[in-house]
Each structure stands twice: as C-alpha cells, then as structure tokens.
Amino acid sequence: MNTVCQPELEKHGSGLTAFIALAAGMAIANNYALQPALPDVARTLHIPLASTGWIAGCLQIGYMLGIVLLVPLGDRLSASRLVVWQFGLLAVALFWAAVSPTFLSLLLACVWVGAMATNAVHLQTIAFRIAEPQQRGRMVGTVAAGISAGILLSRFVGGSLAQASSWRMMLTGFGLCALIFTALSLRLLPDQRERSSQGYAALLTSLPTLLRKHALLREGALVGACWFFVFSMLWVTLMLQVSTAPLHLNTTQAGLLGFAGGAGLLATRPAGRLADRFGARPLILSGLFLVMAGVAMLGLWPQSLPLTIAGIVLFDVGCFAAQVANQTRLMAIDAEARSRIYSVYMFIYYAAGAAGSIMGPLVLSRWGWTGVTVLCLVLTMGGAAWTVRMHRHSELLQKQG
Numbered sequence: 001m002n003t004v005c006q007p008e009l010e011k012h013g014s015g016l017t018a019f020i021a022l023a024a025g026m027a028i029a030n031n032y033a034l035q036p037a038l039p040d041v042a043r044t045l046h047i048p049l050a051s052t053g054w055i056a057g058c059l060q061i062g063y064m065l066g067i068v069l070l071v072p073l074g075d076r077l078s079a080s081r082l083v084v085w086q087f088g089l090l091a092v093a094l095f096w097a098a099v100s101p102t103f104l105s106l107l108l109a110c111v112w113v114g115a116m117a118t119n120a121v122h123l124q125t126i127a128f129r130i131a132e133p134q135q136r137g138r139m140v141g142t143v144a145a146g147i148s149a150g151i152l153l154s155r156f157v158g159g160s161l162a163q164a165s166s167w168r169m170m171l172t173g174f175g176l177c178a179l180i181f182t183a184l185s186l187r188l189l190p191d192q193r194e195r196s197s198q199g200y201a202a203l204l205t206s207l208p209t210l211l212r213k214h215a216l217l218r219e220g221a222l223v224g225a226c227w228f229f230v231f232s233m234l235w236v237t238l239m240l241q242v243s244t245a246p247l248h249l250n251t252t253q254a255g256l257l258g259f260a261g262g263a264g265l266l267a268t269r270p271a272g273r274l275a276d277r278f279g280a281r282p283l284i285l286s287g288l289f290l291v292m293a294g295v296a297m298l299g300l301w302p303q304s305l306p307l308t309i310a311g312i313v314l315f316d317v318g319c320f321a322a323q324v325a326n327q328t329r330l331m332a333i334d335a336e337a338r339s340r341i342y343s344v345y346m347f348i349y350y351a352a353g354a355a356g357s358i359m360g361p362l363v364l365s366r367w368g369w370t371g372v373t374v375l376c377l378v379l380t381m382g383g384a385a386w387t388v389r390m391h392r393h394s395e396l397l398q399k400q401g
Helices: 006-029 035-045 049-069 071-075 079-099 103-116 119-130 133-164 167-188 200-205 207-213 215-241 251-278 280-300 305-331 335-400
Strands: none
Touching (some): 006 119, 006 133, 035 049, 035 133, 035 167, 049 071, 049 103, 071 119, 071 200, 071 335, 079 119, 079 167, 133 305, 200 207, 207 215, 215 280, 251 305
C-alpha cells in the first residue's frame, strides 16, 4: 500500500481520484443490486411481496451499523487499510447471501453486506483529505459521481444478471468483483495514518457529543434524513409498482429505469463546484425543489412510461445535488473528528433510508402508489422548509454580528 506523498498525489491525482470514485461506486452498488430482482426473491423463498422491503431495509440497517461501528475507526486507523479488509469481508457476505436457503439467512447476510459497503464512506473521506481545501467540493462531487454510477449501474446489472440467470448467480458475480477490488485497493490506495489518540470505546462514546456540539451537523442530518427516506421508499416501491399494472415491466426492464437516474450522476460534479462557489444551503434547497417536482410527476402520471422516466430524472438530480452540498459542508466542520462527524450524519441518514425501505412496500400495499408519493412530498417539503428557516436564521446572525 502506498504512503501519502503530496508530489505523488499531484503526479497521479487524476488516476487515484478515478480509482477512489470507482471503488466507492462498487461498494455502494451492493446495497441496490438486488432491488430489481425482489419479485424473483419473493417467489424463490415463498414470501409475500410486501415482505421484500425487509431485504432492502436490512441492507441499510447493516450500513447503519457499519457507519457507527466501523467508520469512526477512520479517525484512528488507516482508512485505506480498512477499505481493503472491508472489501474482502464484503465478498464473503455476498457469497453467503447467494447461497442463503431461507429468508432469515438472507436478511442476516444483507446486514453484513450493508455493513461492509461502508467502504464508500471511507473512500469519500480519503478523497476529501487528499484534496486541496479549495478543491474539496469538486473532489466530493467526483466521488459522489462514482457512487451515483454504482447505484445507477447496480440496478441495471443486477436486474440483467438476475433475468439472464438468477438472483443467486448475480450476487455471486458481485462477490467476485469485491475480491478484485480487495487486491486493487491494497495496491493503489495511499496509506494514511490518522492523529486521534482516543481508544475505540472513546471514539464511539464521543459520537452523541458531536451531535450536541455542532448545530450544522444537526441541521444536515435532519434535512438529509428527509430526502433519503424519500429516496429509499420511492426506489423500492417503484421497482414493485412498475412490475404490475399499468406498465407490467419485467426484471430487466425495471432495472433499466435506473438509467433514468443517470442525470443524477451528471449533476454531482457540477453540484460540487456550485457548492464551493455559492454555499450549501441554496444548492440543497434547489435540489429539494427538484425532488418535489419529480415525485409529483411520478404520482400524477404512473401510467406513462415517458413521464415516469422524466420524474425519475428530476428526482435523482435533486437528491444527488443536495447530497453533495450537504456532505461538503459537514466534512469541513472539524478536521480532527471528520470520520466521526460523517459517521453521525450517515447513521441518521441511513436510519431514515432503512425506515423508508421497510415502510415503502407496506404503504404501497395499503394506500397504493398515491399514498407513497403523497408521503414523499410531505417529507420533502418539510426538509425544504427547515432549510429555508436555517438559512434565514444564519443571515440574521450575520447581520447582528
């Protein structure tokens, strides 16, 4: 594993940045690859379709646990070494999921997969640390683009492989990819040693203190929770909704809808530059307005495939633009506690996502697609209202100061 050296980073920076973005995308992809195949999983394991929300929910619960238990170690240990170990254990978890004989076994494997997929967080903090201060928004945007691409391609690749063979073979293929990235990470990532002298227990017990200490962290966590609940609920239920009337899409076709989210991928790097230039709150608010427009379109015209695609585009652009701006401002709060601050934020973020994934199929089965989209609109409006309130409060404090 390489040692961080600024001249080397300047010489190989673009290649290293590209690998970090690619690896982060590979890590996060495992949380979404199974979504298009959820109806197939339900048939194979003989479970109700409404119960498949627990699969997506357990992936995000595992991610939450990894955020709390693994990400804080990035302030004490080499984040690069953590990435190597987690890619190896991710491969093991994916192989376990692929051979799971029961629903319970699959859920436990999904928790493990989700926990190891927190590699994406370690990789984002590595990228932030090696960037010059004036380039950090752009760097976060670049890695976010890799994560967006991972989410986007995971649904298509996962759906296509599951359609061509089976969801079990698809998970086996993802496990082999994780093994490849274990070796590549060991060879390419810089070996960063962090300065915190706190023990592991002290790192964990400091997390609630950080939330109390930093008002910006509380704001970012609340607003991020609003849109990620919406993001998770909408994508899980969308995969179920389009497989029934009026669209009747098969697994591969449902996975192809993920490409409509490619606009979110295109928005991430410009969003990073805009956050560097104009600040986070205006960009977050703009993103939330796009989310509202996309959700409204999905709710009003579910029978139209072109309008469904247009709604997904608006929805994904808004979510990813807001996420880049939010991450950039939160990682700048305290350099010595950056991994722990990110851990607190992402724990709350993925707790909301897990709740959205679990509740989505239940809301869909009881209140239909209209109930899902109305709930998503209400939560997004709440996040936008809070952002406006905090922006006005900040402006008032600046005038008084």
